[in-house]
Amino acid sequence: MDSRVRVGFIGLGSLGRHLAASLVRAGHDVVVHDLDREAAEPLLELGATRGESPRDVGERCGSVFTCLPSPAAVASAVSGESGLLEGLAPGSTWIDMSTNDRHELKRLAGLAEAAGVRTLEAPVTGGVHRAEAGDITVLVGGDQAAFEEHRPLFEVMGGKLFYIGELGSASVIKVITNMLAFVHLVATGEALMLARRAGLDLAQAYHVIAASSGASFVHETEGQLILNGSYDIGFTMDLACKDLGFAHDLGRELGTPLELAALVEQVFLRARKQYGGSAQSPMVVKLLEDDVGDLLRAEGFPARLEP
Numbered sequence: 232m233d234s235r236v237r238v239g240f241i242g243l244g245s246l247g248r249h250l251a252a253s254l255v256r257a258g259h260d261v262v263v264h265d266l267d268r269e270a271a272e273p274l275l276e277l278g279a280t281r282g283e284s285p286r287d288v289g290e291r292c293g294s295v296f297t298c299l300p301s302p303a304a305v306a307s308a309v310s311g312e313s314g315l316l317e318g319l320a321p322g323s324t325w326i327d328m329s330t331n332d333r334h335e336l337k338r339l340a341g342l343a344e345a346a347g348v349r350t351l352e353a354p355v356t357g358g359v360h361r362a363e364a365g366d367i368t369v370l371v372g373g374d375q376a377a378f379e380e381h382r383p384l385f386e387v388m389g390g391k392l393f394y395i396g397e398l399g400s401a402s403v404i405k406v407i408t409n410m411l412a413f414v415h416l417v418a419t420g421e422a423l424m425l426a427r428r429a430g431l432d433l434a435q436a437y438h439v440i441a442a443s444s445g446a447s448f449v450h451e452t453e454g455q456l457i458l459n460g461s462y463d464i465g466f467t468m469d470l471a472c473k474d475l476g477f478a479h480d481l482g483r484e485l486g487t488p489l490e491l492a493a494l495v496e497q498v499f500l501r502a503r504k505q506y507g508g509s510a511q512s513p514m515v516v517k518l519l520e521d522d523v524g525d526l527l528r529a530e531g532f533p534a535r536l537e538p
Contacts, residue, residue, distance in 0.1 A: 237262065239294070246367075254387055327339075350373055406474060406477045409471075416513060434529040463534060
């Protein structure tokens with residue numbers, strides 16, 4: 232692949248806009264599209280061009296990324312009316328960076344294959360702040376030759392890059408990592424609340440936990456936003472419940488009991504009912520705050536994680 236290429240990017244939400252921006256800043260000719268036309272404006276100012284539909288993006292690009300919030304949204308963009316597959320030429324590549332259901336991904340990949348289009352999956356993990364910094368972890372599944380061909384693009388968007396294996400394998404490990412993150416998030420809230428109710432200094436408790444055997448990436452990142460009170464991680468309750476549902480389905484399919492994950496899923500479902508699907512996912516901890524009538528707050532923690 233040439234050092235500078237024309238690529239498409241469909242889906243400019245919390246993650247997608249930063250991933251696309253990394254491609255633009257690296258000098259690539261990026262054609263962007265989102266159902267919300269205003270979402271494209273910051274990227275247009277950086278030098279991207281607008282695609283009027285997924286089909287239009289496909290007609291203008293040989294490789295197109297999608298980063299969308301649900302399997303239904305991916306299916307609509309790829310195979311719906313004026314969808315991506317109506318525009319992509321044989322020999323092109325579709326790369327899905329969404330957290331998707333692996334069976335739905337393979338179904339769409341079959342449609343793409345029938346049109347002569349290759350499919351890669353490349354979900355990302357590490358948080359919006361790392362996407363903004365171009366340092367997010369990228370997990371790739373699909374044909375290895377296609378992966379190597381697109382490696383320079385993945386390296387622009389991410390810090391750590393893993394080739395997982397056949398198509399669908401990256402979706403599985405992404406669901407696993409998200410499942411762990413949500414378990415850690417609920418556990419972080421409970422741990423901090425114990426410290427609060429015991430009269431400990433919460434800022435010090437945060438730092439002690441971060442330096443202990445109980446440390447986790449979620450505690451060190453989302454824990455700060457809980458203590459600030461913003462909860463603003465750039466990831467919604469709807470997305471969390473979707474991903475926990477994927478984990479639950481995967482456990483059933485593979486005959487693996489997920490007792491702890493199932494309990495955490497119920498906590499998130501209750502939080503979504505209480506605060507709404509668009510609420511930030513760390514607000515799951517607010518359930519505990521509301522239950523005991525005590526807030527987890529401390530000075531010196533940011534409202535937003537910086538890249």
